[in-house]
Amino acid sequence: MSEAPLPGAPVTVVVVDDHAVFRSGLKADLDERVRVVGEAGTVEEAVTAIAALRPRVVLLDVHLPGGLGGGGREVLTRSTALLGEVRFLALSVSDAAEDVVSTIRAGARGYVTKTASGREITDAVLRVAEGDAVFSPRLAGFVLDAFGTASVADDELGKLSARELDVMRLIARGYTYRETAKELFISVKTVETHVSAVLRKLQLANRHELSRWAADRRIL
Template identity: 70%
Template sequence: MTTVLIVDDHSIFRSGLRADLDASVTVLGEAATVDEAVELIASLRPEVVLLDVHLPGGAGGGGAEVLRRSATLLDGVRFLALSVSDSAEDVVGVIRAGARGYITKGSSGAEVSRAVAAVAGGDAVFSPRLAGFVLDAFGAVAGEQAASDDELDRLSAREREVMRLIARGYAYKEVATDLFISIKTVETHVSAVLRKLQLSSRYELTAWALERKLL
């Protein structure tokens, strides 16, 4: 069971999300403004905060301001941005402030529930394609790889290509199209990559790539 706080300025959205989350998620409360969110995060200490990027109140900093004002709690409370926006500026802004992931409001209740569990477990979670914004913003360009040679040497050239696309949030079908291979082959490569790197999910793979500044 994972405890969450829903932070969004639209009551209808909060109610709908609360109803759609599965039984593995317990909602401790809701907040509609920056000030309300900061106060409830400090008092309730949820495991995960589902945080809208654009919020009224405070100094106008929205979700990023909530994160900044809750900075002392980041070790115990994890933040998952949930927004209608998929702009690079919004994504990078909240990730720099300390959010562990960013998913769009087009996600289903089941998808949000899985993302909550992943973030609570320490994974980084992004909707498809959004991971690329983060990788680019944090200087993940060719020649700046910080991963050890030993780790990358475990992967074949094709596995590295698949790894980078999956880490950016591409769906298996998109990877197959880009690399001119079958979806089944993509699945095989992903399984091999996760096994060789001793990871258990694509979310862990994204976090692994982010930490090592890989494209």
Template identity: 65%
Template sequence: MSETETTPAAWRVVVVDDHAMFRSGVKHDIGGRVQLVGEGEDVPTAVAAILAAMPDVVLLDVHLPGGGGIEVIKQVTATEPSMKFLALSVSDAAEDVIGVIRAGARGYVTKSISADELVEAIGRVATGDAVFSPRLAGFVLDAFSGAIDVASIDEDLDRLSVREREVLRLIARGYAYKEIAKELFISIKTVETHVSSVLRKLQLSNRHQLTRWATDRKLV
């Protein structure tokens, strides 16, 4: 067996994230230890890059313009069902973890992961293992055990846009509208619009009910 087949640098990786600075950071941190063969910033560019490069592993953000990481997985696996995805996200919400794993990702780690841990996770996913940050593994086990009503989560959350889900999580965590606006780089008026839309779609009346809804489903 040759050296290129046994070293971490053998793994060919596409990085998908809508923040250029984060993609640059990943390339800087692990670029000398894996082969970075492409990148994408939204669903269309991600799908095109993945199908062109045919990497061993796709590092995939969950929240992307154009439909999110789940849509990337759906489009790619429609023609390349064996493609391996490792979700790399700032989100540690149960619905994001469960949704992307159900779509076909082989693992899910948060962006607090170290470069060494990320390289190791890439190698494990490339060789067929499943990899999860410790806390997130519990969500997957809960989903399989029935502790989380996955069907209910999917049905309700499918009504919400990616941005509405982000606002929902922050509201449920106790953020004020001004804090949400700063966190998501949007105006307070836009936050108010998203909250009204979430309440309407989930048939809830106020912020207290929304928080309880999210907490009951372990989305916080």
């Protein structure tokens, strides 16, 4: 089990990115306040390493290949049981509002762009380890807009877990239960359970109403 670092002890980190050169450069740029205990280049490697090493913070590439909407989201949803014990700081070349908001909804505690310096990323890691939410300066406004002045759709989406949100989007796009299960690496029975929960929480009668609901709110 991951524990809060002792005063003066470096924060343990796992670096997740599909580019080995970037991982090497990032590790070299982080200072002595951080100790990299593992790294991964795929969704499967990341999920395995995080579960085995239980780092305090995961530096997670948002656009890791694989998974729905990028493998970074897949890593987060498959690590849901560890959220809180392990904290996730998203790294991305993208500063698009959609990427930022969807990643935070999935469970990340912060989001910084890859243009940040090693010192800035180290500072962000320490703050996330202490429980703060951290964002590159221009990205904070996206989060405030999405969560601070939430629309009705945001309020309704806030009722759904990260996994329920993934299932909802696929079902609303017309995926079958079996196709959804295959895409998200879960059982058909689990998909059925999530769909029932989504319909109940959103007060909808069936998947056809769900598709219309999602289309009307432009969240497909």
